[in-house]
Amino acid sequence: MKHYRVARLVESAYVSSKEDFAQWSWQNHVQFVAKNAEKLSKEFGANEDLAVAGAWLHDFGDVFIDRHAQGFEEVSKAETIKVLKESGYSNEEIQEVLAVIIEPHSCRGENLPRTIEGKVLATADALAHLNTDFYIQFAWKHIPAGKAYREFIEWVNEKIERDFNKRIFFGEVKAGAEDRYKSLKEVFGKTSYV
Numbered sequence: 001m002k003h004y005r006v007a008r009l010v011e012s013a014y015v016s017s018k019e020d021f022a023q024w025s026w027q028n029h030v031q032f033v034a035k036n037a038e039k040l041s042k043e044f045g046a047n048e049d050l051a052v053a054g055a056w057l058h059d060f061g062d063v064f065i066d067r068h069a070q071g072f073e074e075v076s077k078a079e080t081i082k083v084l085k086e087s088g089y090s091n092e093e094i095q096e097v098l099a100v101i102i103e104p105h106s107c108r109g110e111n112l113p114r115t116i117e118g119k120v121l122a123t124a125d126a127l128a129h130l131n132t133d134f135y136i137q138f139a140w141k142h143i144p145a146g147k148a149y150r151e152f153i154e155w156v157n158e159k160i161e162r163d164f165n166k167r168i169f170f171g172e173v174k175a176g177a178e179d180r181y182k183s184l185k186e187v188f189g190k191t192s193y194v
Helices: 002-016 020-044 048-057 072-086 091-102 116-130 134-142 149-165 171-189
Strands: none
Touching (some): 002 072, 020 048, 048 072, 072 091, 091 116, 116 149, 116 171, 134 149
């Protein structure tokens, strides 16, 4: 399967990255997303080669450039295409991974995945957020200086809600994540401990 080659290339890029967040993401996020995408692909009949490649590459821009820097999307897309080409994906497969699987995986607004492979990636990514210290790490690295703690809490709560309620596309998977969701809501729902 071609996604094994993608995994090796992605690992090499993450491990050699100078970006702090990329190091955390490799150790605590990307591998978890890919592992879950592989499991979900098999369980729900997705094209594993496409869904898992999307999982390995869904945050690939973080390896090269700060997520909020100008040009992030362009760098991410260009580097993703390089890895997919080097791994033997056709132009049609590359377009599917980029536009149909990775692009809608965040489920913002009405931009939702429409294929089983896109739903697998969205679900695998949401599970990675819910089951790690993602919310704290991401905010630590990406909330702009000067933002108030309350703004951080609002962002985290919105993200938790979207991850659980909009990004998990399989009922039994959602049921399995419900306790974690409730725990996170309990922790981040408090703004005062008095």
